[in-house]
Amino acid sequence: xxxxxxxxxxxxxxxxxxxxxxxxxxxxxxxxxxxxxxxxxxxxxxxxxxxxxxxxxxxxxxxxxxxxxxxxxxxxxxxxxxxxxxxxxxxxxxxxxxxxxxxxxxxxxxxxxxxxxxxxxxx
Numbered sequence: 239x240x241x242x243x244x245x246x247x248x249x250x251x252x253x254x255x256x257x258x259x260x261x262x263x264x265x266x267x268x269x270x271x272x273x274x275x276x277x278x279x280x281x282x283x284x285x286x287x288x289x290x291x292x293x294x295x296x297x298x299x300x301x302x303x304x305x306x307x308x309x310x311x312x313x314x315x316x317x318x319x320x321x322x323x324x325x326x327x328x329x330x331x332x333x334x335x336x337x338x339x340x341x342x343x344x345x346x347x348x349x350x351x352x353x354x355x356x357x358x359x360x361x
Contacts, residue, residue, distance in 0.1 A: 239264045239350070240262055240263070240264045240270070240336050240349075240350040241262070241263045241264045241350075242260055242261070242262055242334045242335070242336060242350055242351060242352035243260070243261050243263075243352055243353070244258060244259065244260050244332065244333070244334045244352040244353065244354060244355040245258070245259050245261070245355060246258040246259050246355060247332060247355030247356045247357045248356075248357070248358070249358045249359075249360065250324055250357075250358070250359055250360070251359070251360050252324060252325055252326055252359055252360065252361050253323060253324065254324050254359075255320070255321060255322045255323075255324065256321045256324065256357060257318055257319070257320050257321070258274070258318065258319040258321065258332055258334075258355060258357075259316055259317075259318055260272070260274075260316060260317040260318070260319075260334030260352060261314070261315065261316050262315040262316070262317070262336065263315065269291060269338065269339075270291055270336045270337060270338050270339075271288060271289065271290050271291065271336070271337050271339060271340055271341040271342065272288065272289050272291060272308075272310070272317045272334065272335070272336050273285060273286075273287065273288035273289075273334070273335045273336075273337075273341070273342070273343075273348060274286040274287045274288070274308060274317075274319045274332060274333070274334060274335075275332070275333045275335060275345055276328075276330035276331065276332045276333070276357075277330055277331050277333070277354075278329060278330040278331075281330075283333070283345045284299065284345075285297070285299055285343045285344070285345075286298070286299055286302055286306065286319070286332070287299070287302065287306055287307075287308040287319060288308070288341045288342070288343060289308045289309070289310060289317065289341065290340065290341045291310060291312065295341060296308055296341075297341055297343060301327075302321075302328075305321065305322050305323045305324075306319060306320065306321050306322070307319070307320040307322075308320075317334060319332070321357070324357075324359045325359060326359045326360065326361045327359075328357060328359050329357060329358050329359050330357060331354040331355065331356055331357075332354065332355050332356075332357050333351055333352055333354045334351070334352040335348035335350060335351050335352070336348060336349065336350040337349050337350070
């Protein structure tokens with residue numbers, strides 16, 4: 239089992255920045271792909287960004303390209319999501335997820351999930 243714990247969410251004004259962290263524990267996951275997903279009230283969970291721990295390839299959904307950056311610190315088993323130029327439409331619960339394989343962009347492909355962290359962007 240892999241346990242994931244998100245942190246760094248909060249309330250920020252439009253145009254501001256937040257950095258989310260996802261700390262992994264349990265079994266080793268050096269080859270695991272990691273993803274950030276978000277879910278707003280009344281909407282389905284959708285991918286924000288994903289990264290392959292071994293290969294370093296990344297994926298971003300169109301709405302966050304140029305504003306968000308996914309990165310990793312392998313020594314700390316931690317994945318980050320740097321969010322800049324935040325918009326009210328970014329408001330959602332953000333979830334960290336992991337899978338033992340290649341990068342995927344759909345929630346059903348991921349095996350392990352964190353508890354989520356709330357991000358609220360005010361106008």
